Amino acid sequence: MCHPVSSEFQPSTPSTTGSVPPDLPRPTGTGAPQETAGGPAAPAVRPGALGWPPAAAAEPVTAVASPDPEARPEADAATAPAAEAGTSAEPEPAAPRSADVPTELLETPVGAGVQSQLEIAPQDGPTNRPMPSFPVPPPLSAHGPARVIAMCNQKGGVGKTTTTINLGAALAEYGRRVLLVDFDPQGALSVGLGINPHELDATVYQVLMERGTDVRSVIRDTAVAGLDLLPANIDLSAAEVQLVGEVARESVLARALRPALDDYDVVLIDCQPSLGLLTVNALTAAHGVLIPLECEFFALRGVALLVETIEKVRERLNPGLEVDGILATMYDGRTLHSREVVSRVVDAFGDDVFHTVIGRTVKFPDATVAAEPITSYASNHPGAEAYRQLARELVARGDAA
Ligand code: ADP
Numbered sequence: 001m002c003h004p005v006s007s008e009f010q011p012s013t014p015s016t017t018g019s020v021p022p023d024l025p026r027p028t029g030t031g032a033p034q035e036t037a038g039g040p041a042a043p044a045v046r047p048g049a050l051g052w053p054p055a056a057a058a059e060p061v062t063a064v065a066s067p068d069p070e071a072r073p074e075a076d077a078a079t080a081p082a083a084e085a086g087t088s089a090e091p092e093p094a095a096p097r098s099a100d101v102p103t104e105l106l107e108t109p110v111g112a113g114v115q116s117q118l119e120i121a122p123q124d125g126p127t128n129r130p131m132p133s134f135p136v137p138p139p140l141s142a143h144g145p146a147r148v149i150a151m152c153n154q155k156g157g158v159g160k161t162t163t164t165i166n167l168g169a170a171l172a173e174y175g176r177r178v179l180l181v182d183f184d185p186q187g188a189l190s191v192g193l194g195i196n197p198h199e200l201d202a203t204v205y206q207v208l209m210e211r212g213t214d215v216r217s218v219i220r221d222t223a224v225a226g227l228d229l230l231p232a233n234i235d236l237s238a239a240e241v242q243l244v245g246e247v248a249r250e251s252v253l254a255r256a257l258r259p260a261l262d263d264y265d266v267v268l269i270d271c272q273p274s275l276g277l278l279t280v281n282a283l284t285a286a287h288g289v290l291i292p293l294e295c296e297f298f299a300l301r302g303v304a305l306l307v308e309t310i311e312k313v314r315e316r317l318n319p320g321l322e323v324d325g326i327l328a329t330m331y332d333g334r335t336l337h338s339r340e341v342v343s344r345v346v347d348a349f350g351d352d353v354f355h356t357v358i359g360r361t362v363k364f365p366d367a368t369v370a371a372e373p374i375t376s377y378a379s380n381h382p383g384a385e386a387y388r389q390l391a392r393e394l395v396a397r398g399d400a401a
């Protein structure tokens with residue numbers, strides 16, 4: 001008997017995007033209008049979204065110029081230009097989301113000797129839009145089923161793990177039952193919550209790979225009331241390889257989490273910095289994706305590829321997947337560079353960008369060392385308040401209970 005899954009998981013030719021698992025199924029329908037069989041089609045850039053350089057002076061951007069370090073007027077000495085994680089391949093044009101991703105917009109250096117166009121009115125928030133107020137969410141009388149949100153960005157060091165811990169802790173403060181899933185073999189989320197990854201008998205690895213391991217038996221409490229953790233350690237790196245031989249390998253995490261969903265209001269999955277099979281599993285298990293984006297020019301360059309991957313997963317594996325929002329992290333409002341990066345991201349992604357931005361502060365690494373969320377480590381610090389506001393914004397947007 002012909003099983004419907006078999007055609008869905010045919011091996012396919014290697015992806016031209018490099019970072020997407022080469023065996024991600026190819027689209028079978030006609031729902032990818034911009035995917036052409038021939039040479040690369042020009043990405044459809046939303047002209048109004050270009051915004052930079054200003055429309056009057058706009059010249060067509062013909063090549064991705066290497067950003068000139070001299071042209072960064074207020075480069076933050078503390079911000080080393082991070083290496084790009086596997087994004088050297090040009091993203092292939094596709095239909096990445098409901099609106100087209102203005103690739104050029106994301107890849108043109110900001111602040112290249114042009115005076116800032118940014119005039120932030122006093123009532124405007126850091127994203128240069130009027131700041132709504134986000135009310136404290138009412139208590140829930142019943143819990144579950146959870147909405148699952150993947151923290152995703154193939155670039156490392158952008159604030160995925162920090163956002164997972166602190167958004168989770170903030171939601172828990174508002175009475176939500178929250179499960180954090182460590183889905184990075186580095187185990188930084190587990191360590192950040194005070195767990196020694198070498199002492200773990202069971203982790204998310206067993207839940208994925210050992211049939212009969214109930215996820216609920218591996219989930220543990222944390223020191224924060226209402227916040228639970230499904231931990232990980234380096235064992236998870238083996239799963240990336242072993243999953244390749246599994247049937248429906250992209251949906252293994254979704255299936256594994258299912259028994260726990262009724263116990264929680266929100267599940268946050270901390271992805272590893274790659275677009276490999278583990279991340280595809282997270283995107284397949286998720287209802288929404290939250291993209292933390294460091295306020296630094298180089299951080300923008302991988303976003304088009306990430307959005308394209310999200311779109312592929314939506315087309316082929318998880319039709320309900322939504323981009324919940326893009327979160328600007330490590331924002332320093334004193335630097336023109338931070339403000340320009342945020343402005344660029346808002347031009348490109350509009351209302352998908354959270355009004356809340358997370359400021360750069362050493363309190364976050366300090367809290368990590370203390371193995372606590374900032375909401376308890378430095379409860380009154382603006383960084384703690386920022387994550388509380390993000391939690392309120394998420395609820396106000398309907399992306400969490
Ligand atoms: P990722 O999970 O994307 O690799 P992390 O959340 O681990 O990123 O953050 C990378 C490093 O940056 C960590 O040392 C973390 O403490 C620090 N960090 C995260 N967010 C901020 C912030 N808003 N300000 C300053 N440092 C931060």
Ligand code: MG
Pocket residue numbers: 160161162184188189270271
């Ligand atoms: Mg991380």
